[in-house]
Amino acid sequence: MRALYYFLIGIVLFYIDTVIGLVIPMHIGDKDIIFVPHLTFMYILIVCVYRSFGVAMVLSVVLGLITDLYFGSFYGLYLFGYILLVVIMDYFFKTFYRDKTMLFIIILASTLILEIYVAIIYA
Template sequence: MRVIVIFMMALVLMYGDFLFAEFSPFNLGQLTVYTVPKLLLMFILLMSVYINPSISSFFAIVFGVLIDIYSGLVYGVHTFGMVAFVFFMHTAFRVFYKDFVAMGFVVLVLTFLYDAYVYMIYRILGLVTLPVFDYIALRGLPSLILNALLFIIVFIITLKTSKVRKNLLPKH
């Protein structure tokens, strides 16, 4: 039961990521600002703390493949990145076990680094021509601010999902 609920929530959050992308970019004066939410990534990172690292890794692979297929640019970038960042999150939380402020900071930093990782891979392959400073100022920081605002929502969703019973039928 829990895996089904996690899968459905992850699908909704992935759809939310794609839906938010429809509102980006927007113009701020003469600058074009990009905001890229990472609801699904934050959910998967939080799952590694509150549910189980192996379940989180499984969903990182599944949804990484789905995002790779959806984007269709370079296969494996999102899959490898999500699994690697779940591993980083699990490693970080051996030190900061369930401290909310530290966890929020680590999730937001890993979200920013994941976005930077995807940007760097695409830049190396020549798929993105945005200069590094423009990336940081016009995409990285605005996305970080948006993800910080959305973190509370994803955190609540993760806590509610972690409390779903494992079995559909009660044991007698």
């Protein structure tokens, strides 16, 4: 039953993430800036730390596929990015065991790495 709750929370965060991305575009001069919070990705990373690696991998595969099908012009982009960064998160948090400051820093760094990875693939 818990696994269903993890999945439902991930789906709700995916839709909240999509709505925030659509509602908050900014225009500075002639540039459009769109903030995308990646709540789904951050949720998967937190599940990797506080639950188990297996649950985080299943969520990353399912939610990565959903993200690719909903947003993607390159299928598998978010799927492989989520999987790779969940594996890296699991590796690093064997060293920094549930330290909240390091959790915050690594989640922000992972989100930045995901954005750079997506930008490189689209470029």
